[in-house]
Amino acid sequence: MSERLAPQDKVPFWRSPQGRAWMFQLCMVGGFLWLAVSMYRNTLVNLKTRGISSGFGFLANEAGFRIGEVTGIPLPQGGLLWFLLSLVAGLAISQLIARQLKSDSGTPMNSKWLSVSLFFSIGLPMLTLYVFRDSIEIAHYTESSSYFMALLTGLGNTLKVTVIGCVASTILGLLIALGRLSPNWLLSNICRWYVELNRNLPVLLQLFFWYFIVLQQLPNVRKSIDLGGWLILNKRGLFLPSLVPQQGAWLFCATIVVALVAIWVLRRRAIRILDETGMPVKILFPALGFLIGLPALAWLVGGQPFTLDFPVLKGFNFKGGTGLTPEFTALVVGLTVYVSAFNAEIIRSGIEAVSKGQREAARALAMNERQVMRIVILPQAMRIIVPPMTSEYLAIAKNSSLAVAIGYPEFVSVGGTILNQSGQAVEIVGIWMGVYLCISLLISFGMNIYNSKVALVER
Amino acid sequence: MSEYTPSQNIPDRQPPATSVGIIGWVCKNLLCPWYNAVLTIVSCWAIWSAVAPFWEWAVTNASISLDPEVAKQHTGAAWGFIRDMWPVFMTGVYPAEERWRPLIALCIVVVLVSLSLVASYRRSRWLKILWFVSPIVVFALVYGGGITGLPVVGTHYWGGLMLTIMLSIVAMLAAFPISVLLALGRTSDMPIAKPFCVAYIELIRGVPLITLLFMASVVLPLFLPAGMELDKVLRALVGITMFFSAYLAENIRGGLQGISKGQYEAADALGMSYWKKTIVVILPQALRIVIPPMVNNFIGILKDTSLVGIVGLVDLLQIAFATTSNPKWFGRLEEAYVFIAFWYWILCYALSSYSQYLERKMPSASK
Numbered sequence: 001m002s003e004r005l006a007p008q009d010k011v012p013f014w015r016s017p018q019g020r021a022w023m024f025q026l027c028m029v030g031g032f033l034w035l036a037v038s039m040y041r042n043t044l045v046n047l048k049t050r051g052i053s054s055g056f057g058f059l060a061n062e063a064g065f066r067i068g069e070v071t072g073i074p075l076p077q078g079g080l081l082w083f084l085l086s087l088v089a090g091l092a093i094s095q096l097i098a099r100q101l102k103s104d105s106g107t108p109m110n111s112k113w114l115s116v117s118l119f120f121s122i123g124l125p126m127l128t129l130y131v132f133r134d135s136i137e138i139a140h141y142t143e144s145s146s147y148f149m150a151l152l153t154g155l156g157n158t159l160k161v162t163v164i165g166c167v168a169s170t171i172l173g174l175l176i177a178l179g180r181l182s183p184n185w186l187l188s189n190i191c192r193w194y195v196e197l198n199r200n201l202p203v204l205l206q207l208f209f210w211y212f213i214v215l216q217q218l219p220n221v222r223k224s225i226d227l228g229g230w231l232i233l234n235k236r237g238l239f240l241p242s243l244v245p246q247q248g249a250w251l252f253c254a255t256i257v258v259a260l261v262a263i264w265v266l267r268r269r270a271i272r273i274l275d276e277t278g279m280p281v282k283i284l285f286p287a288l289g290f291l292i293g294l295p296a297l298a299w300l301v302g303g304q305p306f307t308l309d310f311p312v313l314k315g316f317n318f319k320g321g322t323g324l325t326p327e328f329t330a331l332v333v334g335l336t337v338y339v340s341a342f343n344a345e346i347i348r349s350g351i352e353a354v355s356k357g358q359r360e361a362a363r364a365l366a367m368n369e370r371q372v373m374r375i376v377i378l379p380q381a382m383r384i385i386v387p388p389m390t391s392e393y394l395a396i397a398k399n400s401s402l403a404v405a406i407g408y409p410e411f412v413s414v415g416g417t418i419l420n421q422s423g424q425a426v427e428i429v430g431i432w433m434g435v436y437l438c439i440s441l442l443i444s445f446g447m448n449i450y451n452s453k454v455a456l457v458e459r
Numbered sequence: 460m461s462e463y464t465p466s467q468n469i470p471d472r473q474p475p476a477t478s479v480g481i482i483g484w485v486c487k488n489l490l491c492p493w494y495n496a497v498l499t500i501v502s503c504w505a506i507w508s509a510v511a512p513f514w515e516w517a518v519t520n521a522s523i524s525l526d527p528e529v530a531k532q533h534t535g536a537a538w539g540f541i542r543d544m545w546p547v548f549m550t551g552v553y554p555a556e557e558r559w560r561p562l563i564a565l566c567i568v569v570v571l572v573s574l575s576l577v578a579s580y581r582r583s584r585w586l587k588i589l590w591f592v593s594p595i596v597v598f599a600l601v602y603g604g605g606i607t608g609l610p611v612v613g614t615h616y617w618g619g620l621m622l623t624i625m626l627s628i629v630a631m632l633a634a635f636p637i638s639v640l641l642a643l644g645r646t647s648d649m650p651i652a653k654p655f656c657v658a659y660i661e662l663i664r665g666v667p668l669i670t671l672l673f674m675a676s677v678v679l680p681l682f683l684p685a686g687m688e689l690d691k692v693l694r695a696l697v698g699i700t701m702f703f704s705a706y707l708a709e710n711i712r713g714g715l716q717g718i719s720k721g722q723y724e725a726a727d728a729l730g731m732s733y734w735k736k737t738i739v740v741i742l743p744q745a746l747r748i749v750i751p752p753m754v755n756n757f758i759g760i761l762k763d764t765s766l767v768g769i770v771g772l773v774d775l776l777q778i779a780f781a782t783t784s785n786p787k788w789f790g791r792l793e794e795a796y797v798f799i800a801f802w803y804w805i806l807c808y809a810l811s812s813y814s815q816y817l818e819r820k821m822p823s824a825s826k
Contacts, residue, residue, distance in 0.1 A: 017733060025651040032655075039682040046681045184495050185488035186502040200807035201800055202762040205776055209800075212792055398667035405769055412669055425677040432670040433662070440665035 043426065052423050059148040063141075065417055067409045069325055071156035072138040073149070079132030086128040094121040114268075118261065126257065130250060147418050154414030155435065158400050161331055161410060162439075165396040168336040170389075173343025180348050191344070198341035203399055206338050211330035211406045221317055229310050232318060238329055239311040242322040248302025255294040262294075263287045327408035335396055342392050350385035351377060382454040390447035397439050411435065517797070527787050540788040541798050547782055548798065551618015551773050560609065561621050564597040594632070601625075614692040618773035618781075620802060626692070626767065626774070627760040630699040637700070638707035643737065645708065646715050656708075663705035668763055672698040676770040695767045703760050710752040714745035751821070754814035758807050765803075775799055 013019040047054055074080045094117035101113055129136075139145075141153040179191035198206070215235070219225060224234035232239040263283075270281040299305060311321030354377050362376040404413040412432060419428045477486050489499045520535025523542065530537035541548070550561050571593055574580050601617070603609035617625070644656035663671070675698030679689065689697075718741060726736040768777035779795035782788065 020733070021647075021649050021652075025649055028652060028655070038684075042684050043681045045685055046683075049685065182498065183488065184498045184502070186506075187498050190502055190505065196808065197804070200758075200762075200804045200811065202765040202776065202803055204765045204768070205796065205800060205803065208776070208779075209796055213796060394665075401667040401669045402766070402769075404669065412667070412673075416673070419673075419677065425681060429670060429674045429678050432673075433666045436667060436670065437662065437665040 050423065054424075054426065056427055058422050058424050058427070059151070060146050061422070062144055063147050063150040063418070063421075064143055065150075065421070066143055067141055067150065067153055067414065068407075069157060069328060069409055070141045070153055071160060072140055073152050073156060075137045075139050077137065079129075079134070079136035082132050083125060083128050083136070087125040090120040090122070090124040093117070115265070122257075122261075126254070130254070133250070147422070150414050150418065151411065151431065154409055154411040157408070158397070158410040158412075158439075161328070161335070161400045161403070161408075162393075162397045164332055165335045165339065165400065166393050168332065169339040169343050169392070169396065172336060172340035174347055176340060176344035177347035177351070180344065181351060195341045195344055198338055199345070201338075203334065203338045204402055204405060207330060207334040207402055207406055210334045210337075211326065215326045215330055221313070224313075224318075232311055235326065236317055236323075237326050238324040239318045240322045240324070241308040241310045242320070243306040244309050245306055246304055248298060249305040251302040252295055252298045252305035255298040256291075259290040259294045262290045266290075325408070327403065327406050330406055331400065331403050331408050331410075335399055338399070339392055339396055342395075343389065346385055346388045346392065347381075350381040353384050354380045379454065386447065386451045386454055390444055390451070393443050393447065394440050397443060398436065401436075516793075536794050536797070537788070537791055538794065540782075540791045540794050543788065544782045544785075547619065548775070548778050549619050550621045551616065551778060551781075553612060553616050553618065553621070557603075557610065557612055560600045560603070560612075564600045567593060567597060567600075594629075614690050617692065619778050620775045622692070622772065623761070623764050623775040626696060626699065626764045627757065630696055630703055630760055630764075631757050633696070633700045634704040634707050637704040638711055639742070641704060641708035642711035642715055645712055660705045660708055663702060664709070668698070668702045668766055669769060671702050672766060672770045674698065675701070691770075691772060695770060695772055698770075699760065699764065699767070702763075703756065706759070707753065707756050710749050710756060711745065713752070714747075714749035715741065717748050718744050748821075751814040751818040754810055754817070758810050758814075761806060761810070762803065775802060 014023065043054075097113060097117045097120075139149070141149050176191045176194060179187050180195070182188050218233060218235050221234050221236055224232050226232050230241060266283045266286060270283050273279060273281050309320050311318040311323065313319075358376055358380065359372060362372040367375065400410055401412040403410045404416055407413065415428045415432055419425055474483075476482055488495075490496045516535045518535075520533050521538055522530045522533040522535070523538045524530055525539045525543055527537070527539070530539050546555070546558055550558055553561065571586070571589060574586055575590075580586055599605065599607050600609075601621075602612060602614075604611035641656045641660060644652045645660065647653055672695060675694045676691070679694055679697060683689065722740055722744065723736070726740040731739070764774060765776040767774050773781055776799060779792060779799055783790055783792050783795055
């Protein structure tokens with residue numbers, strides 16, 4: 001083939017892939033703009049005919065409805081601002097130190113610098129909190145508070161449920177996963193059917209089950225199940241004694257923090273010695289000594305840190321102590337049971353995915369069963385477990401919105417009440433979406449940091 | 460030392476009785492070592508304490524009489540309530556004299572599914588045409604009106620299991636093309652379309668379904684021109700479809716990324732246009748990989764349609780409240796929940812077993 005191909009004419013604009021992509025995108029943007037403009041116009045007309053004024057001004061109006069469960073909201077003034085400022089400053093300083101050290105020597109920080117950066121990131125905010133403890137004002141929602149305050153209270157309840165649900169479902173999921181992995185045939189099958197039962201039923205059905213069936217079986221206030229005054233269970237909820245901080249409470253809490261930091265330092269030292277010399281260092285007893293000894297010392301010096309406030313039957317209900325409403329209990333139990341089934345599957349498949357050779361090699365190195373699990377299997381399994389667990393935590397945050405169906409006053413349910421009262425549908429739905437998006441982004445941000453710690457370090 | 464000869468072979472000994480057969484299995488899985496035996500006893504106790512009261516309630520002390528007075532004499536479940544209310548659980552407040560229509564629609568779907576299970580029919584063109592026509596036929600039957608000559612039964616009469624299944628199937632069918640486009644947009648390198656798809660997917664995946672349902676039921680009417688009313692069921696469908704198209708798109712993106720680069724390059728080398736490459740080469744392979752996760756997605760839709768009750772539809776879950784507020788069977792919530800849970804569980808378990816079967820059957824991606 002000696003003749004050469006004639007030089008092609010330039011490809012016309014509408015036949016080149018780039019040109020087509022641009023035309024397609026322009027059509028898309030045009031269509032989207034048209035949709036947005038027409039929707040905006042329709043909304044203006046519709047709002048006018050319904051007599052609703054748009055904008056977020058309504059948030060300052062008085063709410064006027066009752067919220068069954070009120071979480072304290074610290075007001076953004078005085079002490080709280082100083083605390084937040086010192087928290088941001090402390091984190092920034094410790095980040096700076098870490099970066100500087102890394103660029104100077106290329107090695108991770110030694111224990112001296114570590115304690116300095118620890119002081120800035122944890123100690124400094126704690127110190128600020130202690131110094132300004134009296135100027136932090138905590139506001140509680142009342143019927144005369146604003147809609148904004150009502151939404152904040154709802155958000156507080158959402159976060160409460162989410163945090164408790166995440167912790168509880170992880171622990172329960174871990175137990176179920178261990179049960180499924182156990183060599184005991186019966187136990188493993190119970191756990192299997194627990195998972196199959198719970199993950200194939202809608203979470204709303206499960207919430208209804210706990211709220212309308214299980215909690216309705218509980219006795220009346222007069223016939224409460226009473227465990228010596230420590231735990232009281234009846235139709236109105238679960239009552240526990242609450243801790244009332246006394247004079248020495250601050251010192252007591254501070255010593256616990258100090259003890260935890262000391263244990264952490266001990267553990268790092270033990271790992272370093274193990275790495276350098278191969279000699280395992282036992283830290284259990286010193287750690288227990290710190291954890292029990294320091295707070296005990298604080299108790300002796302500062303007096304009894306807490307007194308217990310027991311719930312007492314007064315009139316038609318129990319007063320004092322900590323009361324968990326039936327709605328809260330049903331929501332937390334329902335979400336925990338539902339998500340624990342998914343968590344158990346994630347943990348089990350993560351552990352099973354670590355190749356058999358790893359376990360055999362570790363056994364060949366004469367590790368005992370605990371060491372095999374802790375040093376070889378778990379670090380590898382965590383890499384597989386963490387990403388899907390993140391989406392389960394997100395699922396808890398999102399599914400907590402189902403509380404609207406059983407009347408627990410969390411974010412969506414409070415927002416729904418405001419929506420009915422004020423008719424500000426667009427704004428409320430916008431606030432919902434914005435806030436949930438922020439929660440989701442925060443959780444995935446935190447889990448991504450953790451994931452980058454456990455992820456495979458390429459060498 | 461004597462020389463080795465075969466005749467000196469020691470005959471094989473039988474393994475000890477405690478390590479083979481039934482005894483060996485019991486010993487290994489239930490009794491040895493001692494803590495295993497403890498676990499077995501605890502497990503037995505757990506099973507007993509969970510199953511025995513349920514058995515007593517559901518079987519021993521239960522009644523199946525259609526008469527509520529007879530049922531009241533029994534301490535256990537009143538299954539007569541379920542027998543009495545069966546059609547309501549299945550179709551909601553659909554008019555009694557028209558209930559044969561959903562029944563025929565169900566028969567059509569069951570016949571089509573069973574025909575599809577026969578391998579030799581599966582590839583026939585007639586079956587495919589029937590599948591494509593069936594949604595229209597089913598809708599015409601259930602809704603009525605138009606050329607069918609049947610009386611119209613509006614969507615506010617729809618309910619129960621029928622509504623749950625219809626919502627999930629229609630939402631899946633509607634979400635599928637949207638999610639394919641979103642996934643293609645997200646994997647493309649178009650500077651405007653890609654961030655748009657990413658933003659949509661991440662926004663939807665970051666918010667709970669309930670906020671989308673509220674948006675579809677209270678905000679969507681505001682967006683529409685004055686005088687244009689959207690049906691309540693249709694509004695819920697818009698919310699569910701928006702929600703699941705984002706999740707489905709992420710699964711399909713996984714499939715698109717699971718295809719080797721060579722396939723794209725080969726299609727380009729053959730001079731195929733973008734759409735030809737996508738439709739003829741890429742999507743058939745990508746979608747085949749993601750069938751199991753798509754089935755799991757469908758299970759998610761089926762379970763999450765239960766949320767439409769919060770915006771006022773009477774699906775299978777809400778039927779529990781509707782039927783138990785009937786004075787005849789007042790407060791029989793336990794029976795209703797067990798019955799509803801049974802249906803959800805059977806459907807979801809069957810689907811998830813099917814998806815696991817597909818996953819096992821599927822050749823791995825490396826082949």
